[in-house]
Amino acid sequence: MIPELLNNLLRGSVTAVMNALLLFTLTKSKYGKNGTIVAAVIMFITDISSTMYLYFNADLTAVSHANLLTIILLGFLLKPLSKSSIMQWAFSYVTTMNIMMMIVILSFQIGMLLPFIPQIHALSRLALYLVVIFSFHRYLLPLYRSAVDNWPIFSVLVICLSLLLSYPFYATTDIIVTLQMFSQPLLLLIILTIAAYGTIFYSLKRLNAIHALETEKISMQYEKALLSQAASTMAQRLELMDKVAEQNNLASHDRRHVYGMLLQLLQQGESEEAMRCLELQLATKQPTTKVYCANKAVNAVISYYAELAEQHGIQTTINVNVPAQLPFDSLELALVIANLFENAIQAISRFEACKERVIHLTCVQKGRLLLQITNPCAEDTELDSDGLPASKEQGHGIGTKSIVAFASKYDAELLYHIKDGLFCAQLLI
Structure with a gap:
């Protein structure tokens, strides 16, 4: 009795703690690691407290019912620890429940294949949770966050999957017999659920790639238009500079006439008139053009x-x-x-x-x-x-x-x- 009770408690503890880690992997914690730790402690205490009596009586069917109800209630309790909106939080919470139910089914199937390993159910659950959390951290989290942001599109599918997965746990009077007798349909249901989530992620990956290409195309068009507009402005400036250069040439041409006129005035002895003409020329600022390069x-x-x-x-x-x-x-x-x-x-x-x-x-x-x-x-x-x-x-x-x-x-x-x-x-x- 005592070893069986310890096995049940260990299995329940692993499920409660890993659910919290998975949940705050999928959603954004308002308080960082501290929020995740608090959530794990709350889920552990609540889960163990609510099922302790049932574990003593070895009623695993009632435990499965109680766990699902407890997890639903915890969804409302843990929401203040998350940055996500209510609907985004609900989407992540339902996904966490779906993953939990798949892991429970798989761990039981592994336990039937390897009954000779002590605590095989708890160990297999821990390993499966770690694989899922690692996969999200390494590969799937950006795509999943995109799915959360678009929750109205995918919420019906996720809820339907949740109902299909939870049905075997609620519609049975003996969960052990159900998991043993319907192992193949349950495995097919898990494959269907994984395929559904995989389709969501693949679709989002393709859509994101298309969106990135369109954004890059728009950016290139914007840059092209910006360069074209700037080049047009520069062309106008250069045209203005050409006009200034032309005015400089005209001024140079006019100076030759002025020099000729000064020479005539000096030859005629009109020195005062020549001086007045020079003063007028000196008072006019003559534009200069400096050559910096060949371009x-x-x-x-x-x-x-x-x-x-x-x-x-x-x-x-x-x-x-x-x-x-x-x-x-x-x-x-x-x-x-x-x-x-x-x-x-x-x-x-x-x-x-x-x-x-x-x-x-x-x-x-x-x-x-x-x-x-x-x-x-x-x-x-x-x-x-x-x-x-x-x-x-x-x-x-x-x-x-x-x-x-x-x-x-x-x-x-x-x-x-x-x-x-x-x-x-x-x-x-």
Whole structure:
């Protein structure tokens, strides 16, 4: 009597504790490991307390009935320990009950095959629970969480499986005889249940893969549209720069006429008129165009932003050697430099305590093109989880997205880092 009672208690203890571990593997505990421990203790005490008398009388059929009723009541008691919504919790709880009933059936079948091993029922239950929990942790948990999130779709199927599995436990007057006589139909029922859950997981895996492909396609289209829009904006800027260059040529042409007029005035002895004409010319600021590299698009952008930086009181040190012909679109590279330069100017302009207002730009080609820009930054400047500049203002960060899109398109290496108060962006193409 005593050994049998101890075996029953051990088997019940394993079931109660492992149910708690499985349940809080499937759902999210509000209190972490402590919540799981509390749940395990509650399930153990409740299960043993509710079935102790029945174990003394060796009434295993009544024990199976009592266990199922106890587990249903525990579902309401343990809900406050979970982060999940009521319906998500119910879905996970029913799934836990389904797994428990399958393990009970399987452990009994193993016990009939290996009756000569002591405590075989408890050991087989423990092993089956560990295999299930490991499988969820290693392979199935993301798919299961997706099923929980879509519980309205799968809840009817899961409830029907629960009713089929629980029927043999409730519709019998002798659970031992039922498990012995109907072992094959019960095993087929377990196979059906596993196939149903497997179908759910496989379907979700396929749907997730399709969703990921569609998301990637949308992202690529967005990046393409972003680059196209940015390139269009840069083309407008370059067109404006061409007009400025044309105006410079006209101004140069006009200066030849002015020089001729000054020569005539001096030859005629009209020195005062000549001086007045020179003063007028000196009062007019003459635009200048500086050549930084052989690439027209890159040179135009650098000229524009170097002038813009100077207007903001920011010095620039520029060392660029970009050839006229590149293995990719020069306009897109010019756009990247424009965004980096513009971000650097804005960063320094917002950094009122900045003493060394200097932007360093380097762009050289040695097999691959290396672009680097460095500028001082405020102490609170930081990078996000993706290693990109964190945008704190609404509507900012578009330039960075354009740079990332360029790097992705040409498989370039993009790196941002902050050290000693300096913000550095590097691009290896």
